[in-house]
Amino acid sequence: MLQPIAKPRPTAPRSGALRIDQVVKVYDPDGAAVLAVDHCSLDIRAGEICIVVGPSGCGKTTLLNAIAGFHKIDSGSIFLDGELLCGPGRPQAEPGPDRIVVFQNGALFPWKTNLENVAFGPVMQGSLSVKQAHEKARSMMADAGLSGTENSYPGEISSGVRRRVEIVRALMNDPKVLLLDEPYRALDSLTKSVMHEALLEIYYRNQVTIFFITHDLEEAIFLGHRVVIMTSRPCKPKKILQVDIPHPRRYDVLTTPRFRALMDETLEAVHEEAIKAFVAGEREG
Amino acid sequence: MLRIEPAVAISDRRELTGLSLSMFRLSQWLASPRPYLMVVGFALFLGFWYMAVEVWKLPRFEQLPGPTAVLREWLSSNPTYGTSIYTSDYYVDIWVSVRRVAIAFFLATALGVPLGLMLGWSQKFKEYVFPVFELLRPIPGLAWVPLAIVMFKGLETPVIFLAFLASFFATALNTMLGVQSIDESYLRAGYCLGASRWQVFRHIVIPGSMLYIFTGLQISIGVCWFSLVAAEMVSGQYGLGYLINTSYITVRYPTIIIGMVTLGAVGYATSALVRLVGDYMMQWRVRELALGGQS
Numbered sequence: 001m002l003q004p005i006a007k008p009r010p011t012a013p014r015s016g017a018l019r020i021d022q023v024v025k026v027y028d029p030d031g032a033a034v035l036a037v038d039h040c041s042l043d044i045r046a047g048e049i050c051i052v053v054g055p056s057g058c059g060k061t062t063l064l065n066a067i068a069g070f071h072k073i074d075s076g077s078i079f080l081d082g083e084l085l086c087g088p089g090r091p092q093a094e095p096g097p098d099r100i101v102v103f104q105n106g107a108l109f110p111w112k113t114n115l116e117n118v119a120f121g122p123v124m125q126g127s128l129s130v131k132q133a134h135e136k137a138r139s140m141m142a143d144a145g146l147s148g149t150e151n152s153y154p155g156e157i158s159s160g161v162r163r164r165v166e167i168v169r170a171l172m173n174d175p176k177v178l179l180l181d182e183p184y185r186a187l188d189s190l191t192k193s194v195m196h197e198a199l200l201e202i203y204y205r206n207q208v209t210i211f212f213i214t215h216d217l218e219e220a221i222f223l224g225h226r227v228v229i230m231t232s233r234p235c236k237p238k239k240i241l242q243v244d245i246p247h248p249r250r251y252d253v254l255t256t257p258r259f260r261a262l263m264d265e266t267l268e269a270v271h272e273e274a275i276k277a278f279v280a281g282e283r284e285g
Numbered sequence: 286m287l288r289i290e291p292a293v294a295i296s297d298r299r300e301l302t303g304l305s306l307s308m309f310r311l312s313q314w315l316a317s318p319r320p321y322l323m324v325v326g327f328a329l330f331l332g333f334w335y336m337a338v339e340v341w342k343l344p345r346f347e348q349l350p351g352p353t354a355v356l357r358e359w360l361s362s363n364p365t366y367g368t369s370i371y372t373s374d375y376y377v378d379i380w381v382s383v384r385r386v387a388i389a390f391f392l393a394t395a396l397g398v399p400l401g402l403m404l405g406w407s408q409k410f411k412e413y414v415f416p417v418f419e420l421l422r423p424i425p426g427l428a429w430v431p432l433a434i435v436m437f438k439g440l441e442t443p444v445i446f447l448a449f450l451a452s453f454f455a456t457a458l459n460t461m462l463g464v465q466s467i468d469e470s471y472l473r474a475g476y477c478l479g480a481s482r483w484q485v486f487r488h489i490v491i492p493g494s495m496l497y498i499f500t501g502l503q504i505s506i507g508v509c510w511f512s513l514v515a516a517e518m519v520s521g522q523y524g525l526g527y528l529i530n531t532s533y534i535t536v537r538y539p540t541i542i543i544g545m546v547t548l549g550a551v552g553y554a555t556s557a558l559v560r561l562v563g564d565y566m567m568q569w570r571v572r573e574l575a576l577g578g579q580s
Contacts, residue, residue, distance in 0.1 A: 070473055095476040107474035111492040111569050121478035124488070155573035173478065 016209030023076035038234030051224035055277035059235030069093035366537035393452035401460020459501025463494025499563035
């Protein structure tokens, strides 16, 4: 992973702006309503890496699921590039290839080869023939340093490589937004650092908007343009931190005083919420 | 568990498919101690049988035919009790049973897998059908015998029906559990990537439940034989169950053992066949296991 990192594309992307406006989500599994997300508003700029951190079970994933269209919201609205995804009269967004989720535990289909996995989107949508899709998948995998894994199954490659394949599978569809739900949670810290640089490299090439949930503050500051610290349940932004370290970033920024200062600032805000969540006894999730 | 040496796995694994992969696995198996332990296991079992019956004449064993008597009868061109590898009736019995199981198992799979998929996939369908299904499922096959005879004409169809029933329930239930076991994120990923509901069913639900389906088919082929033999003992003509039952009535004890051993062998063969088809259809699973379940 020591190749020179690609230069950011000069032109800012025109699409992929997410607007979360006064979103409320209530869970009511057994008669006792639990407010998971409370009038949460957040503007994510096109082509931005927006990192969301917060205590376990604070409702970050709920927010992500609402954007992806996996479940309903109870009020408020979410827009993508000015178009309503969900809101009044339309409680649940339609899941689609403009917003692709990379899951916490990985969701490559184990019964398809890596190549078939990557080609899955365009083949299903009918936007490319199987042959074209495989060609495109092969070249995108080569760009991401995944040559040689095409004909293996996901069960045969390491979890770090699997996560990269999954991100390439998402990018095959030219999504406007990538929704990553703690994608590196299960990885060891060495693999993680490699994955972070790989993700940035992919980002510099594609400039897709990234909505990234994590617990890992170092990860958050290293990757993000902005870090949104959420309150303990119900979830809403407590503090938004501008990470003024210029992109492209490499792993050596971790040791700079500025990085440490940002870490301290984040840690303080997060710690407060973590204690609240701990006292409230939220279930991790 | 078979563990391929990493060097071999990396250089050869990707080249090997289908038959050559099977041959590779066979050679690995022969190189391991497993087949020889198996032979020792059989030798101990046969040895005990021989000693208990023919040498020590232990109580409860003295009435039984010993392995030498069975083997002599089985391989005799002029068998004392009328059944050996030289008599055509023996093969008729095998053929009739195999044919019945094949038909019953085929029908059970052809109907049970789609039913199970529907039960797992559609909550509404499940609410209609599953309570009835669960009420019928625990009824033992033998309890169906009178109805089967009333419902179906002739001797053949009731027997097949009884073998079918047990098999069908096992397959449908496991298939349903298979669909329900699929990780929600696979379905979500499918929709995210733009798949329609039908495409998700075809490309995620069916392959995703395959592991459970084939577990179900393993159980299903077993219970298929089980109920077939029971049905053949009650009604029907020819077949291994019929052979065992008539041999008992006519006091041909070695023939009973011949029937039993044949059932074991044929049953094992059909079961292995199902496993083989499963492995063939789930190469991804085989390859994962070959890596020692590493993930």
